[in-house]
Every structure is written in C-alpha cells, then in structure tokens.
Amino acid sequence: MDNKIAGVIGMSMIVAFLGFYAIKLNSIPLWIIIVGVLAMSLVEFYESMTSENGDEGN
Numbered sequence: 001m002d003n004k005i006a007g008v009i010g011m012s013m014i015v016a017f018l019g020f021y022a023i024k025l026n027s028i029p030l031w032i033i034i035v036g037v038l039a040m041s042l043v044e045f046y047e048s049m050t051s052e053n054g055d056e057g058n
Contacts, residue, residue, distance in 0.1 A: 007045050012039055 018034045 004049060007049065009039065011045055014038065 015038065018038060022031055022034045
C-alpha cells in the first residue's frame with residue numbers, strides 16, 4: 001500500500017515538473033523528450049504495481 005501511495009505522489013511530481021518546462025519552453029524536441037520520459041515512467045509504475053510482490057528485482 002505504501003508503494004502505491006509513493007508511486008502516485010512521485011508520478012504527480014514528475015508530471016508537474018516536466019509539464020512546467022514543456023509549457024514554459026514550448027519547443028517540439030522538448031515535447032518529444034517529455035512525452036517519452038512520461039510514457040516510460042508510467043509503464044514502469046504500472047509494471048511495478050501489477051507485479052506480485054511490488055518489486056521484480058533481477
């Protein structure tokens with residue numbers, strides 16, 4: 001349960017931080033990078049929340 005709360009807080013902080021730069025600097029290459037980073041972060045968050053023990057490890 002703590003991992004889910006921390007994950008949601010972390011994801012919202014990433015979106016707020018990167019969203020500020022995307023809006024403030026408004027350039028196409030930056031938007032591409034930000035969308036890629038957000039997509040990778042969301043996929044990792046989803047995979048870690050759906051794994052059996054919350055941490056797959058190696």
